[in-house]
Amino acid sequence: MTDCLLRVEALNCNFDGVRAVADLNFDVQPGEIKAVIGPNGAGKSTLFNMIAGVTRPTSGRIWFDGVRIDTLPTFRRARLGIARTFQNLQIFREMTVLENVMTGRHIHGEAGLFGALLNGPALRGEERGMTEAALALLARFELDGFAHMRAGDLSFGQMKVLELARALAGEPRLLLLDEPAAGLPQTEAEHVGEIISALNRDGVTVLLVEHNMRMVMSLSHDILVLNNGMRIAEGDADSVRRHPDVLAAYLGEGQHA
Amino acid sequence: MALAPAKSPLLTSVAAETRSRPAVRRLAVAATRPPSRWRLLLVWLALLIVPFVAPNAYIVSLANMMLINIILIASLNLLMGYGGQISLGHAGFYGLGAYVSGVLNVKFGLNPWAALPAAGLLAGLAALVVGVPALRLRGLYLSMATLGWNAILVVMFNRLIDVTGGPNGLLGVKPFALGAFKLDTDIRQFPLLWLVSLLVMLAILNLLSSRIGRALRAVATNELGADAVGIDSFRTKLLVFVLSAGMAGIAGSLYVHVNQYASPETFSVSNSILLVVMVAIGGSGLYWGPLLGGFIYTAVPQLLLDYEDFELMLFGLVMIVVLIVSPTGLAGLPAALRRRLGGARSS
Numbered sequence: 001m002t003d004c005l006l007r008v009e010a011l012n013c014n015f016d017g018v019r020a021v022a023d024l025n026f027d028v029q030p031g032e033i034k035a036v037i038g039p040n041g042a043g044k045s046t047l048f049n050m051i052a053g054v055t056r057p058t059s060g061r062i063w064f065d066g067v068r069i070d071t072l073p074t075f076r077r078a079r080l081g082i083a084r085t086f087q088n089l090q091i092f093r094e095m096t097v098l099e100n101v102m103t104g105r106h107i108h109g110e111a112g113l114f115g116a117l118l119n120g121p122a123l124r125g126e127e128r129g130m131t132e133a134a135l136a137l138l139a140r141f142e143l144d145g146f147a148h149m150r151a152g153d154l155s156f157g158q159m160k161v162l163e164l165a166r167a168l169a170g171e172p173r174l175l176l177l178d179e180p181a182a183g184l185p186q187t188e189a190e191h192v193g194e195i196i197s198a199l200n201r202d203g204v205t206v207l208l209v210e211h212n213m214r215m216v217m218s219l220s221h222d223i224l225v226l227n228n229g230m231r232i233a234e235g236d237a238d239s240v241r242r243h244p245d246v247l248a249a250y251l252g253e254g255q256h257a
Numbered sequence: 258m259a260l261a262p263a264k265s266p267l268l269t270s271v272a273a274e275t276r277s278r279p280a281v282r283r284l285a286v287a288a289t290r291p292p293s294r295w296r297l298l299l300v301w302l303a304l305l306i307v308p309f310v311a312p313n314a315y316i317v318s319l320a321n322m323m324l325i326n327i328i329l330i331a332s333l334n335l336l337m338g339y340g341g342q343i344s345l346g347h348a349g350f351y352g353l354g355a356y357v358s359g360v361l362n363v364k365f366g367l368n369p370w371a372a373l374p375a376a377g378l379l380a381g382l383a384a385l386v387v388g389v390p391a392l393r394l395r396g397l398y399l400s401m402a403t404l405g406w407n408a409i410l411v412v413m414f415n416r417l418i419d420v421t422g423g424p425n426g427l428l429g430v431k432p433f434a435l436g437a438f439k440l441d442t443d444i445r446q447f448p449l450l451w452l453v454s455l456l457v458m459l460a461i462l463n464l465l466s467s468r469i470g471r472a473l474r475a476v477a478t479n480e481l482g483a484d485a486v487g488i489d490s491f492r493t494k495l496l497v498f499v500l501s502a503g504m505a506g507i508a509g510s511l512y513v514h515v516n517q518y519a520s521p522e523t524f525s526v527s528n529s530i531l532l533v534v535m536v537a538i539g540g541s542g543l544y545w546g547p548l549l550g551g552f553i554y555t556a557v558p559q560l561l562l563d564y565e566d567f568e569l570m571l572f573g574l575v576m577i578v579v580l581i582v583s584p585t586g587l588a589g590l591p592a593a594l595r596r597r598l599g600g601a602r603s604s
Contacts, residue, residue, distance in 0.1 A: 052485070078487030090482035092475050102468075103475045107487040109468040113496060116467035117460040123467060130468070170486060 005030045005174055005205050006051070011060030013046050013229075020046040022229040024060070028174070033196070033206040035216045038226035039249055044209045045087075047226070048178055051207070052084050053077045064174065079107050083172035085163045087179040093152030097143060100151050100162055101134040104169030134169060141165045141195070157188045164195065168204070175199070177208035181215050193219055217241070225249070291465040291544050300548075301455045308447050317443040319555055321515060324450040325508050327551035328457045330535050332504035334550075335461050337533065338542030339470070340497045341477030346387070346403030347532045349410040350380045350502040352524025354509025359430045359519050360420055369433045373510045380506025381499045388498045392491055399498070407526045414521035426520030433514050446515050453511060457504055462544065464500075473497050527569070534576050540586030549587045 004027035013021040021043040028034050036044050049055035051062060053074035062070040069077050083104075092100050109130060111123040138144040141161050146154060151162060160180065167175060180196065181189035193215045200206055210216050216223065217237045225233040225246050233243040240246055307320045333347045354376035361367040361375060383406075391402035414421050421427055432441040433449060440446050464470045475483040476490040483490050513519045531554065539550025553575075561568045579586060583593035 054481075074484040075487050075489050078485060084485050086481070086485070090479050090485065092478045092482055094478045095471070095474055099471055099474075103471045103483075103488075104486050106468060106472055106475075111468050113464075113469060113500070116464050116469045119463040119467070127467070166482075166486065 003030070004028060005065055006207065007061075007063040008047075008051070009061040009063070011047070011050065011062065012058045013043075013050060013055065014058045019229050021050070021057075021226075024226075024229075024231060026224055026231070026234065028205060028207050029222075030173075030205050031200075031203060032221040033200050033208070033219050034222045034224065035220040036207070036209045036224045036226060037211075037213075037216055038232075041228075042226040042249075043229035044226055045178070046229075048176065048209050052082070052176055052178075078170065078172075081171075081173035082176060083167035083170050083174070084176035085160075085167050085178055085180060087182055089156075089159050089163055091151050091159055091163050091166065093150070095151055096148050097151050097154065097162060098131070098134055098138065098147040100166050101137055101169045102130050104166035105130050105133060107170055137165050137169055157184055157191075160184065160188075160192065161195070164192070168199065173205060175204050175206045177206060177210070179210055180208060181210060181212040189215060291462050291470075294459065294462060297455075297458055297462055301451065301458070304451060308444055314443045317447055319559065321443055321446050321450050323551050323555040324447075324454040325511050325515070326535075326554050327547050328454050328508040328511070329505055330532060330539065330550040330554065331458060331461055331547035332501040332508070333532050334536045334539070334541065334543075334547050335464070335504075336497055336501040337536050338540075338546065339465065339477060340473050340494060340501075342392075342494055342498060343397070343400045343533060344403040344498070344501070345400050345526065345529050345533065346407035346410075347501075347505055348524045348526070348528040349403070349407030350384065350505035351509040351512070352410055352414060352519070352521070353383055354380045354506030355513040355519045355524070356414060356421055356427065356509075357506070358510035359427045359513040362431050362514070363427060363429050364420065369431055369510075369514045372514075373507065376510035377503045377507040380509070381503030384499045384502030385495070388495045392494045392498065404526060404529075407524075407529050411521050411525055414524065421521075424521060426518055427513070428518060430513050430517045430519070432517055440514075441517070450511060450515070453507070457507070465544070469493070469496070531569070531572060534572050536586075538572075538576055538579050538586055540588030543585060543588040546586050546588040 006028035008024055008026050011021055011024040012019065024043075024047065036047060038044050046055060050057050050070070053069070053072060053076075057070055060070070061068060064077070064080055064082060067080060069080065069082075072080075092103060095103070109126055111126050115123045135144060135147065138147055141164070143158065143162060143165065146158065151159070154162060160183075164177075164180070177196070180192050184192065189212055196206060196208070197219055208216075208220075220237060223233075223235065223237060223240045224231060225240055225243070227245070227249040232245040232249060233240050235243075304320075304324075308317050311317045311320065329347065329351055333344065336342050336344055357379045358369065358372040358376035361372045362369055367375070387402055387406050388399070391399045415424055417423070432439050433446075434440060438445075440449055465474075472483065472488045472493050473496075475486070475488060476493050480490050483493075509524075512523075535550035535554045536546065538553060539548070540546030557571070558568055561571065583590045585593060
């Protein structure tokens with residue numbers, strides 16, 4: 001095993017005979033922002049779901065920091081340090097904004113059931129620490145003014161940022177972003193892009209699936225292009241943009257990279 | 258911190274648009290943060306005056322039953338309102354606690370003070386056995402499993418005549434006692450029930466405002482999201498199911514030593530259903546809901562003693578009306594009215 005953070009080896013996923021992902025190999029290096037792009041149906045979401053733990057691969061292996069994770073349930077992957085956001089937002093709408101972020105720190109708490117029932121001093125100290133950390137994160141994302149609001153009452157753009165904050169609250173080593181700009185107007189998409197590159201400067205490794213080409217090209221250190229479940233190109237923005245197979249795949253869809 | 262964009266466009270789009278959404282809510286969600294511990298203490302201090310102002314012992318005995326019912330409904334609310342899991346066997350765990358405590362006392366001579374925690378532990382253990390297979394599956398499996406479990410228990414209470422006394426009930430249960438001072442009158446039992454119900458309400462409050470309570474509510478509102486932040490949703494659901502059954506077991510033990518008697522029909526499936534109705538009428542997922550639910554569950558049958566079957570029909574009717582007017586139950590009524598009036602003003 002080299003020093004890569006995430007390694008995907010000979011990964012396959014079949015749905016009723018359709019090969020959604022075929023023989024895929026790639027690495028994510030610590031500290032980089034890696035993007036996965038491709039036309040609709042290229043297998044991006046399937047790949048993402050296999051890494052996050054929602055979909056089981058048909059065959060192949062996924063390693064995270066030397067640990068094989070492809071058969072682990074989602075919550076175990078989260079405990080290893082993989083956090084994610086969702087394309088169609090999965091925040092805790094009935095909880096407050098602050099509680100959402102505090103729940104994101106769940107894996108860093110130790111208080112058990114009896115500590116919780118009795119509200120002992122150790123628990124109270126831990127709660128205070130969690131609240132402070134969550135508030136600091138909210139302040140960083142300019143959501144501190146909404147801390148005690150019901151999360152479901154936020155605007156769509158704010159919910160996207162909240163979900164990002166919740167993912168970061170667990171202090172992950174790998175952040176999986178499923179279309180972070182989807183559904184956002186260009187200005188807000190740019191804001192999310194700024195947040196992602198700021199996080200990366202702080203040392204967070206990012207793997208993202210995204211349709212917004214402008215965002216992908218400006219953010220990513222490395223881009224993996226999929227078509228029909230297979231890798232057709234991999235490299236930096238410039239090399240990918242000029243790659244003939246990439247042009248063909250996207251022109252077939254009537255879109256320009 | 259590295260991040261400080263001058264003016265975020267995200268902040269200009271305010272949340273107002275979402276407010277106009279119709280107030281359609283699922284039954285089992287927790288919307289509000291738990292209240293402060295001081296408020297709980299104040300409410301329970303206010304309850305202390307009941308024995309002093311009650312005109313007769315009958316009213317005190319009703320207050321006693323209400324405190325037991327509050328434990329029962331609050332523990333079900335924890336599971337149902339905050340945990341999003343519906344148990345149709347809560348009266349069964351209540352009965353298990355009552356019979357375990359009563360039988361240990363009558364047949365084995367165990368002191369009621371020792372039987373009380375034993376009843377809680379055994380009810381919790383039974384929930385573990387029922388919950389492990391049922392909670393592995395999503396959906397209504399827990400409701401089905403607990404319904405069947407409750408039915409089995411009632412058969413056992415009826416048929417194990419040598420142990421339980423069968424349909425005639427378990428007789429000769431001793432009251433709690435402090436030395437020679439027996440807690441065998443309503444007025445002497447009240448302080449104990451007051452204290453235990455306060456402790457249960459406090460434990461629930463503590464739990465709700467803790468990391469585990471947040472995990473529980475997270476699993477109930479969005480299991481995908483809960484998974485993603487590292488919460489083991491199966492374990493969390495199982496934990497709260499066991500805890501809630503344990504509390505029902507404690508309520509059962511209190512019941513049997515207060516009444517010095519237990520009979521199977523108190524713990525029937527239809528009473529389990531009524532408890533679910535009481536959680537919903539009081540306010541599912543609202544901390545104060547069980548107080549209202551406990552009051553109604555205790556008082557209404559007394560008013561309708563002459564019309565036995567009418568009771569269930571009335572409860573059904575009340576539930577429909579309450580949930581139409583205020584989907585979050587009686588404890589959610591102020592918020593529902595405010596929303597309605599506020600909406601009328603702005604439109």
